[in-house]
Amino acid sequence: MTKVGFVGLGNMGGPMAKNLLQQGFELKGYDIVPQLLDEAVKLGAVACDSAKDAATDVDVFISMLPASKHVQNLYLGDEGVLSCLQPETLVIDCSTIAPTVSQEVSSAAKKIGIAMIDAPVSGGVGGAVAGTLTFIVGGGSAPLEQARPLLEAMGSNIFHAGESGAGQVAKVCNNMLLSVLMAGTAEALQLGVDNGLDPAVLSEIMRKSSGGNWALEVYNPYPGVMDGVPASREYEGGFLVDLMIKDLGLAMESALAVGASTPMGALARNLYVNHSKEGHGRSDFSSIQQVYNKSDA
Ligand code: NAD
Numbered sequence: 001m002t003k004v005g006f007v008g009l010g011n012m013g014g015p016m017a018k019n020l021l022q023q024g025f026e027l028k029g030y031d032i033v034p035q036l037l038d039e040a041v042k043l044g045a046v047a048c049d050s051a052k053d054a055a056t057d058v059d060v061f062i063s064m065l066p067a068s069k070h071v072q073n074l075y076l077g078d079e080g081v082l083s084c085l086q087p088e089t090l091v092i093d094c095s096t097i098a099p100t101v102s103q104e105v106s107s108a109a110k111k112i113g114i115a116m117i118d119a120p121v122s123g124g125v126g127g128a129v130a131g132t133l134t135f136i137v138g139g140g141s142a143p144l145e146q147a148r149p150l151l152e153a154m155g156s157n158i159f160h161a162g163e164s165g166a167g168q169v170a171k172v173c174n175n176m177l178l179s180v181l182m183a184g185t186a187e188a189l190q191l192g193v194d195n196g197l198d199p200a201v202l203s204e205i206m207r208k209s210s211g212g213n214w215a216l217e218v219y220n221p222y223p224g225v226m227d228g229v230p231a232s233r234e235y236e237g238g239f240l241v242d243l244m245i246k247d248l249g250l251a252m253e254s255a256l257a258v259g260a261s262t263p264m265g266a267l268a269r270n271l272y273v274n275h276s277k278e279g280h281g282r283s284d285f286s287s288i289q290q291v292y293n294k295s296d297a
Contacts, residue, residue, distance in 0.1 A: 021044045028045065064095055131153065133156070139167070219235075244285040
């Protein structure tokens with residue numbers, strides 16, 4: 001049976017680990033938050049008291065951490081896990097981080113004979129719980145094929161974007177587009193409402209017209225239009241504004257690195273940063289609607 005070490009049992013990592021356990025993988029887990037570890041243990045995971053412990057004697061090691069610095073520390077820091085992984089262990093980092101950091105960690109792993117892929121995800125907490133995530137993979141084909149049974153246990157779409165770091169580049173492009181379309185959708189909805197339209201009627205018209213997009217299909221930002229989305233529960237849960245800001249920062253860094261022009265992404269980042277400064281950093285990113293309708297704020 002495949003033995004898995006899993007570090008980072010938060011909003012995404014927790015349900016991902018649960019799906020692996022339910023599909024029969026043996027799992028050793030670690031998180032700096034003890035309650036999260038307790039929840040994983042109730043589902044059948046073995047509790048570890050350090051990341052190094054979770055990386056010892058496993059076939060596959062998975063990380064799902066907030067940002068670049070956490071991933072750098074986990075693998076390359078003073079207590080870095082690269083030193084205790086066996087050469088045959090496959091490493092899968094699912095965190096959304098800078099492509100350059102993915103490449104740095106992957107090349108340090110390669111030097112000691114360890115294969116690593118970057119496999120950031122799309123699909124949010126709902127997708128993590130349902131096991132329907134999209135994995136966007138960067139790295140070699142052989143480690144991707146080795147990882148496939150685990151990725152299939154946690155998701156339903158697997159894309160190979162290219163070499164190491166390419167998964168992160170594709171993920172950052174997607175999230176930059178997502179931020180732009182969410183802000184644009186909120187802006188259009190508010191324009192209609194301020195001119196006397198019913199937001200539900202306008203949403204349906206635009207959904208079926210040339211403005212149709214993912215937000216209008218499944219993630220409407222206007223309160224009361226769609227059931228079961230963050231807009232209908234005061235923007236709680238979902239994908240945090242502060243995580244979107246992190247991803248837009250990665251997009252800006254990636255643009256600067258190659259001299260790409262990203263005016264829409266820069267504008268969306270500024271909208272989200274100001275929104276966070278007004279106290280909405282821990283709200284779902286569709287709460288950008290409140291920037292346009294201050295009476296809802
Ligand atoms: P989260 O903050 O809920 O989970 C991260 C977990 O890592 C936390 O439980 C934290 O305690 C743990 N952690 C931090 N440092 C650690 C360390 N040194 N050792 C062990 N555990 C440590 O975040 P999340 O929402 O699960 O997001 C994780 C990643 O997935 C991020 O990179 C995010 O951008 C990405 N992502 C999130 C979503 C979403 O909808 N939440 C969607 C797609 C991608």
